[in-house]
Amino acid sequence: MIPSIRYMLLFIPLLSFAIGCDSKEVRVRSLSTPPTEQPTANLPVELHQRNWTGKLNQGSCVHASLVNHFRWLNQYELGERWRATYSDGEWDSRLRDRLDAAGIDYSYTLKADPRFLDWASATRRGAILWWKPAHCCTFVGWVMRDGKQYAAILDNNYPGRFELTPRDQFIRLWAGYGGFALTVIHDPASSLTYRSYEVY
Known part of the structure; x- marks a missing residue:
């Protein structure tokens, strides 16, 4: 031993x-942090849901917008279940009843309160809202262009791109369309990764 x-x-x-x-x-040296991703709820194009016609031959823009929102919040299966269950026209109180029945937490406004969209953008959750006459779209956050702030909108009638409207104009028009917006309370997708250091 x-x-x-x-x-x-x-x-x-x-x-x-x-x-x-x-x-x-x-x-090792640190590398600069890249600019914040814009829009903040930057749903990949391949996940954009197009509006569809339901059993009553009506558009399903509210449900298509909600499917986009669910997908961004990592609730893909819930989005697919919602799409298979609901279609045609919708209004805010019935939508909230359906979300309540499904046990889904959410926050909403009926008063076109810009602070709600500020929060939805800052938390990277986004929202669905009444936008354009008799239509619902997905708000994917505020973006900055040439020193001005714009609302970025994913319109389910035109998937594949984001529409930009100057903030003040957007808030005024949104109020005119009814001022409703709703955000589901789930964590959003992760931010884009970036290299924070290099070896030299």
Whole structure:
């Protein structure tokens, strides 16, 4: 037993020499943080839901907007279930009743309160809202262009792009369309990854 311990004690310094305890210094520097992703609820184009005609031959813009919103909030299966269950026209109180029945937490406004959209954008959740005559779209956040703030909208009649409207004009028009907006309370998708350092 004692000879084994002696051999082990001799072996440890040799092992340290073999793995190179005297390694060279690694130099690392931080890289700049990239600009914030815009819009903040930047749903990938391949996940944009197009409006569809329901059983009553009506558009399903509220449900299409909600499907887009669910997808952004990592609730893809819930979005697919919602799409398979609901279609045709919708109004805010019945939509809230249906969300309540499904046990889905949400927050909403009926008064075109811009603070609601500020919160929806700041938390990267986005929202659905009444936008354009008799239509519902997905608000995907405020964006900055040339020093001005714009509302970015995903219109389910024109998936594949975001429409921009200057903030003040947007809020005024939104109030004219009824001022309803709703956000489901779930965590949004992760921010885009970026390299924060480099070795030199």
